[in-house]
Amino acid sequence: MYDETKPLVFNQLNLVSKSNSLVEARYKLGTMEQKVIAAIASNISPDDKDFQTYTFSIKEFKELIGSKSKNIYHEIDKVMTKLMQPFNFINAEGKPTKIAWLSKATYNVGEGTVTVRFDPDLKPFFLFLNEKFTRYKLGNIIHLRRSYSIRIYELLKSYEGLAERTFTLEELRSKLGVENKYPHWINFRQRVLDPAKEELEEKTDIMFTYEPIKKGRSIEKVKFIIKPNPKNKTLMTNIVEQLEKVLENEDVLEIQEKGKELGLALPKKLVQEWLKYGKENVMELMESIQYRGDIENKIGYISSVLRKKAESEEKMADVDQVQKKIREVIHYFTPRQGARKVDLLPEWLVKSTAVDIFAKDMTPEEAEQLWEEKRDEIMEEINNRRRKVTT
Structure with a gap:
């Protein structure tokens, strides 16, 4: 439906797909107009059967293209006016046609956004593209x-x-x-x-x-x-880094908004520190204390809980790694399937191999210490497995 709108996502990794007949056509657009068209096209899904109506933030678009304009709102207004006007379109076959890029362009006064929709006559150039089309990442042209x-x-x-x-x-x-x-x-x-x-x-x-x-x-x-x-690898790395910064800023703003609900003014630097523990963990913790009256220093409480949780998870990860090494030693001495008779193993023989395996990820001293702590557990498991074969 024409009344339903979707947010226009400015992602430099989005793919822009255009039919070659449109790429080859003769038309004249300014730099800003071409970037708006590409940004809209990059939001089209291969499954779309019709054009969607999109709303985008003028401020976000300005950040995407790296504009330093002090009058971006006026420029966007001029761009939308131009894209709404029919122009003489000369297609690849040389047939002149009057066509407009947009069938809708609404400037949402007071909201800093614009709502746009491609003209239906452009469907053959952007939808159902199975052959003879050009595809590229939006980031390739957005900074030209x-x-x-x-x-x-x-x-x-x-x-x-x-x-x-x-x-x-x-x-x-x-x-x-x-x-x-x-x-x-x-x-x-x-x-x-x-x-x-x-x-x-x-x-x-x-x-x-x-x-x-x-x-x-x-x-x-x-x-x-x-x-x-x-240079493409470096270019795409830079694009990904820029995208990550945009996403991080969005996360910071979301957590700061949640902080306001708790009566907290959260500095950006503090929120960035919290985000190292995972956005979901931060939001979940803030939700859990929102209506609690027994916490005087909520900021200190959140920081402390996040830190302790991370330390606990780190310890669990260390435990998992140790168990993985122990299983590797036990597996090394487990008799192969089909073995008829095996002997129980002396401790000195197992120790030599176990310490070598442990020492791959720790110092020799730490490997020795781990063996002393887990020796009985390892020997019992290994010889139990070997007894099952002989019996």
């Missing part, structure tokens, strides 16, 4: 500063597996929406191609070089050589 860089990224990404792609200069100008700009090759190269080349190598998962192809004295075509970006 130039609209040309985004368009070139998508055009090359669709040919990534083929390693190279050639456009006529006229065709390339048209796809980038600069038919009447930078008429001289040197200006086009310096203002469009070189900056895009630098940005893609710095911020995306692909990189390219290009070769101008002449006809006579004029540049007729441009050949792009597309390569995977060796």
Whole structure:
């Protein structure tokens, strides 16, 4: 239903999927408009049978794209107005069509949010994509500063597996929406191609070089050589780290809000310390003391309980590790299936092997001490198993 809305999730690891016919189409959008379109597309599920209506926070979008604008609300208003206006869309077959990107764009006054929905005419370009489509992580384009860089990224990404792609200069100008700009090759190269080349190598998962192809004295075509970006691993690591920071901030805010219910003003640094013990543990503990009147210092109580619980879990983990080592020793001396007769083992023989096994994860002194503590338990279990074979 059109009245139902979903929150637009800004996750740089979300996948943007577009049909190649849309990637190849001729249209002109600014940098901000392209990022809004990509962010919405990245929330579409492969199972969606229709477009959803989404609401997003302008502040969160600003943080996602790293904007330093002091008037982001005005800019978003201009973006939404432009995306609602029909434009001359020239598809891959060269057929002119008037189409709008959005069928709905509501600025929620006082809430700092915008509600949006793709125009239904765009369904063939975003839904039910089984073949001939381009897919990439939102994080690859969300920090690009130039609209040309985004368009070139998508055009090359669709040919990534083929390693190279050639456009006529006229065709390339048209796809980038600069038919009447930078008429001289040197200006086009310096203002469009070189900056895009630098940005893609710095911020995306692909990189390219290009070769101008002449006809006579004029540049007729441009050949792009597309390569995977060796920096990609670092880039994606940075994206994941940024995402983790966003999620951590959300957790901090949620715990601070819960603190207000308990009458507590919780500093961010304190909450970050608590989060080391697990958000679920913190929230559960806060819930359990919300209506208790016998705790004077709730902050101190929460910190103490979280710390003690962590120490207890750490001790349990150590115990589990010790038991694992003991089972390894016992298993080492357990007779194989089918053995007919085995002898009971002397303590000195078992000790030598047990101490070697224990010493893999502790000092020789600690291994010796563990053997002394668990010797009787180990020997009894080993020889009981061996007795079962002989009887």
